[in-house]
Amino acid sequence: MDRPLRLIYCVFGLVTFCQASIIPCKDDDTKCLVSTANDIYPKIMSGDASIGAEILDPVWIDEIDGSVTILKYKFERCTVAGYKKCNITSLRIDAHNSKLKLNLMCPEVNLSGFYDINGRLIILPVQGNGNFSIDAYSYNINIDATYKIVKTDDRKEYITIKNFNFDANAEKGAKFQFDNLFNGRKDLADSVLKFANENSKEVLQEFQRPILSITYKIFIKNIYKFLKAMPMDNIFKQIYPKLHSFTCVRASLTPPTPCKADDTNCMMTIGKSVYKQVLTGDKSIGAERLEPMKFDEIDGGLTMLKFKMTDTTISGYEKCDMKDLKHDNAKMSFAMKITCPHLEVVGTYDMDGRLIVLPVQGKGKFSIIMDSYDLSLTVTYKIVKDDGGKEHLSIKTYQAEAEPIKGVKYEFQNLFNGKQDLANSVHKFANENWKEVTLQFQGPIIAATFKKLIKNTNKFLKAMPMDKVFL
Structure with missing residues (x-):
């Protein structure tokens, strides 16, 4: 397996995985790539206290500012759960251009917390504040990322994620619950919730990008910590003779x-x-x-x-x-x-x-x-x-x-x-x-x-x- 390809594994792996336990795969062997990625993914979700990497399921978020064109909302004291049960269904690597494409399928992802909202939910006016929950079912996530190799003052080389983009959709829809819409006016609240749950895929697309953006920033921050813990010269060096x-x-x-x-x-x-x-x-x-x-x-x-x-x-x-x-x-x-x-x-x-x-x-x-x-x-x-x-x-x-x-x-x-x-x-x-x-x-x-x-x-x-x- 060539050197750029091994770097990709380290993006998804732990310090120990990067040294010896990665199963070599050809860059066109999709089955092998997916199998190895699924072995490593739970380790990232579990975090690593020794390098300050947090547990990623559940994720706690202080605030999500979701101001979009016709809808302004703020979520606070949020919990995001369900990512640890996701399965990597596809992983494609372009080693020459330092790019990768990843697909995750999550049976259910839940977001809950406190909301403050005002504007239009596609066609309906909406306003209120209180507790909320959003459940997305069969959540299909696509991530495109590029990486680079950086050299620090100590002249050691490290891998870092350069940038990433994403999209997601709930293939089996979503369920929305917002308490205290319109200051408790049940008739108006029922109309909005009925519309949201009957058009859940479209409504989720309206809502989700600010949520995903801050969630995945937290994920990437964790991955950075794993990468920072392992210089490249510790990954790619001669194997010493076995000690008996x-x-x-x-x-x-x-x-x-x-x-x-x-x-x-x-x-x-x-x-x-x-x-x-x-x-x-x-x-x-x-x-x-x-x-x-x-x-x-x-x-x-x-x-x-x-x-x-x-x-x-x-x-x-x-x-x-x-x-x-x-x-x-x-x-x-x-x-x-x-x-x-x-x-x-x-x-x-x-x-x-x-x-x-x-x-x-x-x-x-x-x-x-x-x-x-x-x-x-x-x-x-x-x-x-x-x-x-x-x-x-x-x-x-x-x-x-x-x-x-x-x-x-x-x-x-x-x-x-x-x-x-x-x-x-x-x-x-x-x-x-x-x-x-x-x-x-x-x-x-x-x-x-x-x-x-x-x-x-x-x-x-x-x-x-x-x-x-x-x-």
């Missing part, structure tokens, strides 16, 4: 007994030992102590929720237990699973936006207490030479996922400038819906945490030549 045995080392201690690559029990023993060393740190190689883990600032700028955490401390990682560790020689990667019985995050917060469905605002002290927290981490590594010509391992990319298992307790002091009734509502919602809230909230925290862990790990690896690590 493995051992981990501590910078200041005698290396443990080497393990065979397929000896899971031996590798688990070494992995647990190294994990504790990474948390303990080592001043002689500049590796900081990570229990507790301290952060001057964590910036949590999400789509619907902006928050900043300062003077933050995370404790409890020293009690975590590594449950699984696998090494893949061919892909030069490790995959591990870690369970933490108890984690605490404390510090100072400044927050404004929406916590899923509730408005939230305030600043002050906070604490987040998590009981039973599962972590999954996949890393790929490379081999580098130091000034003396000795080879060392270095973690190249990583992908982290986290899931709360038993419960999370949130406490934010001084919400809404001390208005207790509003604060109580937010705390009640957050603590009753702890899993959903944590999955929305945790991305920037997880990203900051693993950035420190990987930095420490690479300092240990830099201190130990490969001939002390691998037989």
